[in-house]
Amino acid sequence: MADEIVIGSHADENDVYRFGKDLDIILLEFEDINISALKKLKQEGKTIICDPNELEIIQDKGKQKMLYKEHAIPTADFFLADDQKEIRKKNVPLPFVLKKRTQGYDGGGVKKINTLHDLSSAWDAPSVGEECIDIKKEYSLIVGRDQSGNTFRYPVVEQHFHNNAHLVHFLVAPIELKQQIQTQIDTIGDQVLNAFSTTGMWAIELFLDADEKVLVNEIAPRVHNSGHHTIEGSATSQFSQFIRLALGLPHGSTKTLTPTVTMNILGPEGKSGAYQAEGLSEVLKTEGIFLHLYGKKTTRPFRKLGHITTTGETTDDCWKKIRSAQQSLQIVVE
Amino acid sequence: MADEIVIGSHADENDVYRFGKDLDIILLEFEDINISALKKLKQEGKTIICDPNELEIIQDKGKQKMLYKEHAIPTADFFLADDQKEIRKKNVPLPFVLKKRTQGYDGGGVKKINTLHDLSSAWDAPSVGEECIDIKKEYSLIVGRDQSGNTFRYPVVEQHFHNNAHLVHFLVAPIELKQQIQTQIDTIGDQVLNAFSTTGMWAIELFLDADEKVLVNEIAPRVHNSGHHTIEGSATSQFSQFIRLALGLPHGSTKTLTPTVTMNILGPEGKSGAYQAEGLSEVLKTEGIFLHLYGKKTTRPFRKLGHITTTGETTDDCWKKIRSAQQSLQIVVE
Numbered sequence: 001m002a003d004e005i006v007i008g009s010h011a012d013e014n015d016v017y018r019f020g021k022d023l024d025i026i027l028l029e030f031e032d033i034n035i036s037a038l039k040k041l042k043q044e045g046k047t048i049i050c051d052p053n054e055l056e057i058i059q060d061k062g063k064q065k066m067l068y069k070e071h072a073i074p075t076a077d078f079f080l081a082d083d084q085k086e087i088r089k090k091n092v093p094l095p096f097v098l099k100k101r102t103q104g105y106d107g108g109g110v111k112k113i114n115t116l117h118d119l120s121s122a123w124d125a126p127s128v129g130e131e132c133i134d135i136k137k138e139y140s141l142i143v144g145r146d147q148s149g150n151t152f153r154y155p156v157v158e159q160h161f162h163n164n165a166h167l168v169h170f171l172v173a174p175i176e177l178k179q180q181i182q183t184q185i186d187t188i189g190d191q192v193l194n195a196f197s198t199t200g201m202w203a204i205e206l207f208l209d210a211d212e213k214v215l216v217n218e219i220a221p222r223v224h225n226s227g228h229h230t231i232e233g234s235a236t237s238q239f240s241q242f243i244r245l246a247l248g249l250p251h252g253s254t255k256t257l258t259p260t261v262t263m264n265i266l267g268p269e270g271k272s273g274a275y276q277a278e279g280l281s282e283v284l285k286t287e288g289i290f291l292h293l294y295g296k297k298t299t300r301p302f303r304k305l306g307h308i309t310t311t312g313e314t315t316d317d318c319w320k321k322i323r324s325a326q327q328s329l330q331i332v333v334e
Numbered sequence: 335m336a337d338e339i340v341i342g343s344h345a346d347e348n349d350v351y352r353f354g355k356d357l358d359i360i361l362l363e364f365e366d367i368n369i370s371a372l373k374k375l376k377q378e379g380k381t382i383i384c385d386p387n388e389l390e391i392i393q394d395k396g397k398q399k400m401l402y403k404e405h406a407i408p409t410a411d412f413f414l415a416d417d418q419k420e421i422r423k424k425n426v427p428l429p430f431v432l433k434k435r436t437q438g439y440d441g442g443g444v445k446k447i448n449t450l451h452d453l454s455s456a457w458d459a460p461s462v463g464e465e466c467i468d469i470k471k472e473y474s475l476i477v478g479r480d481q482s483g484n485t486f487r488y489p490v491v492e493q494h495f496h497n498n499a500h501l502v503h504f505l506v507a508p509i510e511l512k513q514q515i516q517t518q519i520d521t522i523g524d525q526v527l528n529a530f531s532t533t534g535m536w537a538i539e540l541f542l543d544a545d546e547k548v549l550v551n552e553i554a555p556r557v558h559n560s561g562h563h564t565i566e567g568s569a570t571s572q573f574s575q576f577i578r579l580a581l582g583l584p585h586g587s588t589k590t591l592t593p594t595v596t597m598n599i600l601g602p603e604g605k606s607g608a609y610q611a612e613g614l615s616e617v618l619k620t621e622g623i624f625l626h627l628y629g630k631k632t633t634r635p636f637r638k639l640g641h642i643t644t645t646g647e648t649t650d651d652c653w654k655k656i657r658s659a660q661q662s663l664q665i666v667v668e
Contacts, residue, residue, distance in 0.1 A: 001335065235621055249614055253621035257591075280583055287569055287587035 013037045020046060025246050029222050031059050032103055049246055050221035051198040058221055061128045062101040068216055071195045073188060075216045076207070077131040084124045088116075097130040098122055110166055133215060137208040140171075140226030142238060143189045144201035146251040152241075153189050154234065154254045156182070157226055159205070164269060165302035170322070171262040172315060173229050184214040192219065199245055201238070203227060225264065225304070232290050232309050233260035258311045261318035263326060265306040267299030271333040275299045277306070282328035286321055288312050299333060347371045354380060359580050363556050365393050366437055383580055384555035385532040392555055395462045396435040402550055405529040407522060409550045410541070411465040418458045422450075426463055435460040444500055467549060471542040474505075474560030476572060477523045478535035480585040486575075487523050488568065488588040490516070491560055493539070498603060499636035504656070505596040506649060507563050518548040526553065533579055535572065537561060559598065559638070566624050566643050567594035592645045595652035597660060599640040601633035605667040609633045611640070616662035620655055622646050633667060 008015025010030065016037035020026050025047045026038075038052035050058070057063040068075040080101075081087045087098075094116075100109035100123060111122050112132070138161060142154040156177060160170035177185070185206065192204055203224030205217040227238035236244070236252030244251055267275070277293055284291060293306040308329070310321035342349025344364065350371035354360050359381045360372075372386035384392070391397040402409040414435075415421040421432075428450075434443035434457060445456050446466070472495060476488040490511060494504035511519070519540065526538055537558030539551040561572035570578075570586030578585055601609070611627055618625060627640040642663070644655035 244618065247614075250619040252618065255621065280581075284578065284586065285584040287589065 010034065017041065020048075025049075027222075027242060027246055028055065031055060031220065031222070035059065047199075047246065049198075049242070050196075050200040050202075054196050054198060054200070055221060058219060060101050061099050061218070062126065064219065065128055067195055071191050073191045073195065073216050074184075074214060076133050079129045080126075081129065082126050084119060084122070087119060087127070087129060092129055095132050097132060099128045099130065101126040101128060133207050134210040135207050136210055136212070138168075138217075139175075139185065139206040139208065139214075140224070141185055141189055141204045141206060142201060142224065142227050142230075143193055143204065144241065144245065144251060145193060145196075145199055146245050147199050147248040148250065150251060151193050152251045152254050154227065154230060154238075155256050156185055157229065159226055162264075162266065162302065165266065167264065167266065167302055167304070168225055169264055169266070171226055171229050171260075172318075173233055173260050173262075174256045175315075178212070181208065181212060181214060188214060188216060192216075196221070201242055201245060225307075228292070228307050229260040229262040229309050230254075231292075232311055233258055259313070259315045259318050260309050260311055261315065261322045262307055262309045263322050264304050265293070265308065265329065265331065267301055267303035267305055268331055268333065269301050272300045273298055274334045275305075276332045276334065278330040278332050279328040283308070283325045286324065288318075289321055289325055299331060305331060344368065351375065354382075359383075361556075361576060361580055362389065365389060365554065365556075369393065381533075381580065383532075383576070384530075384534040384536075388530050388532060388534070389555060392553060394435050395433050395552070396460065398553065399462055401529055405525050407525045407529065407550050408518075408548060410467050413463045414460075415463065416460050418453060418456070421453060421461070421463060429466050431464040431466055432456055433462045433464065435462060467541050468544040469541050470544055470546070472502075472551075473509075473519065473540040473542065473548070474558070475519055475523055475538045475540060476535060476558065476561050476564075477527055477538065478575065478579065478585065479527060479530075479533055480579050481533050481582040482584065484585060485527050486585045486588050488561065488564060488572075489590050490519055491563065493560055496598075496600065496636065499600065501598065501600065501636055501638070502559055503598055503600070505560055505563050505594075506652075507567055507594050507596075508590045509649075512546070515542065515546060515548060522548060522550060526550075530555070535576055535579060559641075562626070562641050563594040563596040563643050564588075565626075566645055567592055593647070593649045593652050594643050594645055595649065595656045596641055596643045597656050598638050599627070599642065599663065599665065601635055601637035601639055602665050602667065603635050606634045607632055608668045609639075610666045610668065612664040612666050613662040617642070617659045620658065622652075623655055623659055633665060639665060 006019040010033045013034045013036050016034040020041040027049050035052055035056045038048055042048050042052050057067050062080045065078050095114045098111045098113050113119050138159040140157050140159055145151045155174045157171050157173040158175045159168045162169040192202055200221055203220045203226050207215045207217055223238045223242050231237040235255040241252055288311040290309045296305055308325050310318040312318040340353040344367045347368045347370050350368040354375040361383050369386055369390045372382055376382050376386050391401050396414045399412050429448045432445045432447050447453050472493040474491050474493055479485045489508045491505050491507040492509045493502045496503040526536055534555055537554045537560050541549045541551055557572045557576050565571040569589040575586055622645040624643045630639055642659050644652040646652040
């Protein structure tokens with residue numbers, strides 16, 4: 001839909017500044033963007049969502065964790081370390097989850113450390129070490145604030161992670177939650193909106209631990225994979241919502257219109273290159289199946305190539321449809 | 335969304351051929367396209383929807399009328415004439431509706447002839463003259479056929495025309511019809527699918543006359559203004575449907591998901607030039623209002639600049655929302 005394209009590196013100050021200098025409004029759909037350039041653009045009066053000062057915190061998993069602590073937002077216990085030497089010196093109990101402070105994406109830069117050998121084979125860079133959580137469920141909550149300061153919240157979705165990839169495979173919305181869990185999540189939503197005081201939209205990824213305590217894993221300040229079901233399932237899709245925020249329009253209703261189950265279409269394990277999506281006729285013959293292919297020309301193992309949302313009378317209906325679609329759809333690497 | 339753009343005249347054989355020669359699939363969203371070029375492209379094996387031989391009939395309101403006659407499709411009585419002289423010679427009873435056989439669009443090339451003076455001031459070109467119908471209601475029925483030969487039909491919509499322009503102003507779907515009217519429309523749907531035997535989608539514009547007889551006005555072989563409500567209101571939008579047909583996928587469900595009322599956003603009377611759409615914040619603060627602006631840079635009197643679809647529990651709800659949106663939205667010409 002673009003009138004113009006600017007080619008450059010998202011990490012390069014000059015490139016990012018050149019991208020933004022003649023624009024009025026800049027939306028980000030990826031966190032790892034040069035902050036100095038964004039701050040300069042903000043100073044020049046551009047509307048930037050999310051706000052560069054807040055993005056700077058989110059870009060760094062260490063700063064994110066410290067922000068949670070500051071706002072009493074529940075999260076897994078953690079330590080910060082500049083390198084492997086510092087981690088060894090701390091003598092932290094094993095196992096723990098090691099996360100690169102910056103530039104992790106889609107499961108990259110995250111490693112479970114069971115032994116000191118695991119640590120040696122990991123990166124030697126500033127990292128967060130996190131207590132291992134016995135994860136019972138994973139949820140996502142999307143909250144936001146429009147330019148008039150009015151806030152909104154989508155219903156919680158449950159995320160089902162892929163067994164072999166650190167990636168969401170299925171999303172289920174809406175879900176029924178025990179009152180005490182819903183209350184924890186509601187509080188977290190308020191806390192996050194308090195911690196981030198600008199115009200924006202935040203996808204809060206949550207863990208439910210074995211004691212039914214809800215913990216914040218990470219926050220993404222943008223449209224998010226865990227909101228794709230809102231296209232068909234909500235009165236306002238997350239994409240329309242983001243555009244409303246950008247244009248200074250009132251935020252739209254987050255009401256659920258129908259049960260949905262969403263499946264990410266992931267590139268097959270161990271294969272890279274050009275591919276064909278096959279079985280589409282079979283997939284699309286059932287009512288209430290919405291196919292989204294992102295038009296990526298090549299696949300990599302577990303690359304997100306698209307998603308399918310199913311709608312139905314009940315969540316069970318949706319699951320049946322998605323399982324059947326999953327059977328029929330083949331990503332064939334050439 | 336295009337990777338490439340070809341600039342030329344849709345009426346020019348070389349331009350249209352050049353546009354299509356390296357494509358596999360060609361969809362039309364406008365009828366008045368050079369037929370020789372399309373036929374040549376079809377011979378070369380391109381998938382073209384609608385089929386050029388059928389488009390040739392539709393392009394010519396005279397041939398359209400003769401096709402209806404051939405298939406016993408009910409339509410207003412008519413005569414054909416090559417010029418004004420021939421019309422005068424026929425001595426047809428006044429009044430009648432004069433329509434240019436080719437190149438009419440959005441109310442252009444249609445004129446009610448009450449007196450011989452009206453005729454003199456009209457065009458002198460091959461035309462259809464039609465009996466004046468006492469129109470009680472106007473409907474539209476969208477039917478189609480996928481590449482496997484399976485047919486589909488969307489629920490009938492009611493069209494409310496603008497008082498001053500020969501243009502649809504509002505669409506209401508779904509509607510309740512008397513059984514005898516529904517039966518007439520069902521039969522027409524079958525007849526049209528019989529008359530057009532290829533892969534395609536046909537929007538059939540219908541009149542209900544004072545005797546509650548349903549007559550076909552015109553057929554458009556493409557996505558159509560009278561199907562815009564399907565984006566929010568139907569299990570498969572007319573746009574997804576057209577893509578399914580093009581790609582050889584099975585047609586999608588035409589089930590109604592919610593009552594809708596759709597309003598075309600028309601350029602104000604007597605004004606042309608650059609414009610701003612104002613009042614959007616007011617329009618968008620209500621739930622179930624979906625704004626579509628087409629991004630046209632300039633307006634002309636009654637130009638279709640976009641549309642708004644409202645969804646709600648009942649058609650009355652939708653009407654309330656659309657009336658309120660109509661009040662709030664201002665097209666301000668600079």
